[in-house]
Amino acid sequence: MSGTGYQFAAETLDLAVKGATAYEREDLVERLTGARHLLSDTSVTVYVVGEFKQGKSSLINGLITAPVCPVDDDIATAVPTKVGYSQQVRAVASYQSATGGESPWTEDVPVGELAAYVTENGNPGNQRRLRSMTVGLDRPLLASGLTLVDTPGVGGLGSVHNAVTIGSLPQAHAVVFVSDASQELTAAEIRFLRTVKELCPTIVVVLTKIDLYPEWKRIRDIDLGHLRRAGLDVDVLAVSSELRNVAANAGDQELNVESGFPPLVQRLQDVVRDAERVALHSVGNHVLSVVGQLEPALRSRAASLTNPARSAALVAELTRAQQRADSLRERSSGWQQILFDGFADITSDIDYDLRQRSREVLHDAEKGIDEGDPAKDWPAFEQWMRQRLAGEALENYGQFARRARELAERVAEQFDLAAQQAVAPAGIAAPVEVIEEIEIDSSFSATPKKLAGGMAAFQKAYGGFMMFTLLTHMAAIALPGPVGVGLGLLMGKSGLGEERKRQLEKRRAGAKTAVRRFVDEFNLQVGKDSRDALRRIQREMRDGYTRRAEELQRSTKEALTAAQKAVTNDEAENDELSRLKSDLDSFAMVRERAREVLSHATDRPAVAAAGRR
Template sequence: MASQPAGKEAVARATAAVSAGIKACGAYNRPDLAKRLERAAASLAEPSVPVVVVGEFKQGKSSLVNALLGANICPVDDDVATAIPTSVAYGEQQRAELVLEGDPPVREPIELSDVRRWVVESDPVTAAVEPEPVNADRGRPVGVEVTLPRKLLSGGLTLVDTPGVGGLGSAHAAASLAAASMADALVFVTDASQELTRSELDFLIKARNLCSAVVCVLTKTDFYPRWRTIAELNAKHLRELGEPPIIPVSSTLRSQAAATGDTALNTESGFPELVTFLSAQVGGGAARRRAATAAGEVATACTQIEAQFEAERAALDDPEQAKRVVAELTEAKERAAALKSTAAKWSQTLTDGAADLTSDIEHDLRGRIRGVLQEASDAIEESDPADTWHEMESWLEARVAHELIENYTMLRDRAIELSERVGEHFREASGGVLDAIAVRNPEPMLAGAKIDHKIELERMKVGKQAMVALKSAYGGAIMFVMLGTLTGVSLGPIALGIGLVMGRKGLRDEKQRQRSARQSQAKNAVRRYCDEVSFVAQKDSRDTMRAIQRQLRDYYTGLAEEFNTSNAEALQRATEAAARTKSERAKRLADIDAEMDRLKQLREHAMAVTS
């Protein structure tokens, strides 16, 4: 068996096969099949292989990306952290664009030198220098896109430097998981200072369920002499994940090697192994998958065109059986026409399945939000919002973000199952139309939902406490003095002691009243925030489900149209064949054999693309 060709070679062979297939569709008057192959050609010409770089804060993600590209694109500093993702793709010219929130997102050109001020948080250099807004209605910056003429990126690789996950419970972690679901590969970065933490392992377990290609990169090996021990410990931890590769690297050595041209130093840096993994396994694997998909489209088109000739050949070869062939094709035509009807089983399965899934997703979301509300309420009851509200806000945002990720993951998985069920009910359908339905990043959606607490967080100051105590003490003392006067008993100093007791009790009661008020306000704030998020998330999940339903509907409707066209053409040819003379049939049989040989060669050429 021939060895599997490299990704670029497979793409080149698939491109040639698709080009020949488009010409064949034109020659056989099948523009519907040609459109399908043109879409396949477009996917081969403009590949996209996103590789997401994730990890905790200060693990060397940005340095890793810069070292891979040989350019200082991602800001690196000890006192700043990445705030929004930076994606770097191939381009003939160096350029950068700021991506602003919107539907669709708005892109504005920026200078490469301005990337830093947009993608970092708490930057002491640029904190006082805000970029001038291009227009008054600009949205919130959600990313920066950079293009560079780098060989590593020429095959379609796009490196995405993400904010630090900040622990599994952070909103950044939720965003990174969302990005992982849409990536061809995930590069998890951890430094050699210590073995993988529990939160890092938990994040990797979740990420592995969303992205099958994962590599763990151990950074800063030049700084920590015991990095080999750490690498061995990490390898043990990763066995439960299927033992993804661990690649130790040093960005510092890589940069020095690039500056001096030292090949040995570059090898010592560990980057050649990482480059090989990204270009050969990730980029090459994605290229082979695209090539195989395109080749499959060519083979399918050949099969449909061949069916036309096979029916005609059967009628020509045995005139006595021509009527039977025509009758079978007529029946098949009716079945093909029925596939386009809304009463078709696949259509009913799609409609009912989409409705059920929408209901299940909304019920799941309500259950998750209810759980968050209960946890928040219990936590508020056990504490004073004056002390804990800021931590509560961070926890609430992260908790809701992760529940949304779980909800969208459920939507993706169930939608794939639905596509497979629809495929099972569709004649000759391949199923799995949506091989990977992306989990959306909830962070932009959550950005519009602010926690409006309206809580009086400030405790009573000493002066106010004194006034409350004096008020209660004075009232208590007056009450008992008046009581003594009425009864003819002089309380004297005792009234002062009673007043002090009353003042202390009044102050304690006022503090308790204010704490209860803050707790009530905090619960209301949590409820308002969750209601707002639920409102936005339910609308978004409904829109997502409708888009999925339309994709499945359009795909199978188009497939039904192709089957109907193929069958109609075959019926016409078989009907005409029945009326031919003996000499005409002989000549036509020779022509059909020649055409079928050409189609067979084209199909075999397509199927050999990845063999």
């Protein structure tokens, strides 16, 4: 990021803090101090997601032209790998105790042995659990603050424990979704992208392995059609990581262009620049708001000292402002009621949506059980069910985040605030990791003992033989012995078939019971997390709007007090007037600097408009 723009914004912020401190406005100082983290946090995080074996790790290696992320046909990334800037090459593993008895800790690991840690077989020992890997190296693309995160398969697309990555998407600056050119985007991928759009609006779809599939342009056009019909305004960039590596090794610029990586690199640089734009824009707005609240009292006092006859008009104007503030206070119960009713509606709707989704999963699961044999299909079936519930939880929380933002804007209207000044809810992350921790009793899926089926067949055959032999003896019918044996064998075969059918139905009933218990536990744990998140965000929004109302009320009261005091003071106070004019000039200068910060942010193109081809 550009240090000049940040430095200018930080200096402007310091001047505003100094002014607010001089006039003992601790509330405004607190707000400006809180805005400082927008300038101090220089990292920009981009998550690279997609199904297994789509080329995510190769894509990151191609971007930084270094073989950092392990790539092989028989391994797959199992934990998130963060790749950022460092002057010295370094890899740090983050662990937590498998038993939960110790605090998380980190360890340096050899960079050349990353595959032994981050792949499916790379979690050594059974007393600790690897959560993530951080790799630092010196690359120009990363020096700007960019951090690339190589993720495992995400919810609904891969192993469920990899879906934990989704919980971090609200804090991501952008998401790169990877799909190779072997086939068009699937319905599940489109559905996943629509959900990600709710959590992170900046998405780029990258079509990989174009060097292996001559029909990649047709696939790209089909993907664009799917995205357009789904209402997703997302770019599709086609790349070849193999060509990128060959071009980097040979220094061949033409081959590098053919690899398709330059537009992707440019797009990531746009994401970095856009992060700076957002930070500068927010800081500029905060400074303008604070100056706008401090200046009225100073102008009122200065005007009364210059021309006391104007004091009455100023008092009348500020009295009307006080009346508006009183009206705002009287309406406090109104906005609080809107907030309370809104969250009550969201709670009901989100809970119903979660239960409806889990009911559909349960229906599909029971249908699948009826069509198969749990003893043969259970491992694959269990994996499918965990993936499906992870995806449903993610979509449920996407609706949660959208509804919370809409409610924040509705409450802001009660304060006559613009939508961008609404108290935005904090990041809302779906607790998809709990799905991995829910256990399923699969004892019913054990293969039945052959002895039980054989015994049933023997009993049936023996009973049939005895019955036919006894009947023929009683009826004095001389049937040959082999005939009785044959009839007994037929009945034995029938008994064996009936016993197998009975055991299959017993396994299916056991599987359905296990699935129902699993879905009930899913509803219990995810529903509890959802309700806790709703209460937390409701409190945050309530406290945020209460502070805003108190800010406005105090600013208006102090301006009114200054004007009323000026009316009763007929003597010119030259020293005070000089100080007030100096302070007003200083605030005017700070306001101009804040506008310059906003202008600097506006001059930087937003990611949504950048990179269009």
